[in-house]
Amino acid sequence: MELNIQEINRKHLxxxxxxxxxxxxxxxxxxxxxxxxxxxxxxxxxKWKKSYSETTEELAHCWRDSNKELASALxxxxxxVDAREYPYKKELYLHSGVASxxxxxxxxxxxxxxx
Numbered sequence: 554m555e556l557n558i559q560e561i562n563r564k565h566l567x568x569x570x571x572x573x574x575x576x577x578x579x580x581x582x583x584x585x586x587x588x589x590x591x592x593x594x595x596x597x598x599x600k601w602k603k604s605y606s607e608t609t610e611e612l613a614h615c616w617r618d619s620n621k622e623l624a625s626a627l628x629x630x631x632x633x634v635d636a637r638e639y640p641y642k643k644e645l646y647l648h649s650g651v652a653s654x655x656x657x658x659x660x661x662x663x664x665x666x667x668x
Contacts, residue, residue: 556586558583558584558585558586561622561623562582565581565583565616565619568619569615569619570582577597577600577601578597578598578599578601579595579596579600579601580595580596580597581593581594581595581616583616583620583623584632589625589626589628590626590627590628590629590630591613591616591623591626591629591630592629592630592632593612593613593616593629593630593631593632594632594634595612595631595633595634596633596634596635596646596647597634597635597636597637598640598643599636599640605656605658606658608631608633609629609631609658609659609660610660612631613628613631616629617662626662627661627662627663628661629660630657630658630659631658631659632654633654633655633656633657633658634653634655635655635656
């Protein structure tokens with residue numbers, strides 16, 4: 554079954570992402586879901602205080618737990634655009650959808666996956 558990534562992003566924006574955007578200066582979007590791995594792009598501003606690892610952990614679980622289409626995910630890869638130090642990256646990302654990544658992080662959801 555082919556996933557409708559645009560529809561999942563729209564639904565997630567309305568249910569969860571809007572809270573992150575307004576309260577914490579963070580936005581995220583689903584880029585892909587293949588072979589059990591969620592691929593996310595995340596952009597945040599000075600309001601966001603968490604580390605890259607904390608951000609990856611929180612958003613990976615948020616996306617998996619709040620979107621039934623992603624419930625079977627084994628892990629998540631997160632591409633981070635950090636506009637805290639370079640505010641121009643926010644405008645670049647929001648207007649063009651493109652900015653250089655400052656970090657790439659990943660997590661596996663289950664401890665038994667690699668055993």
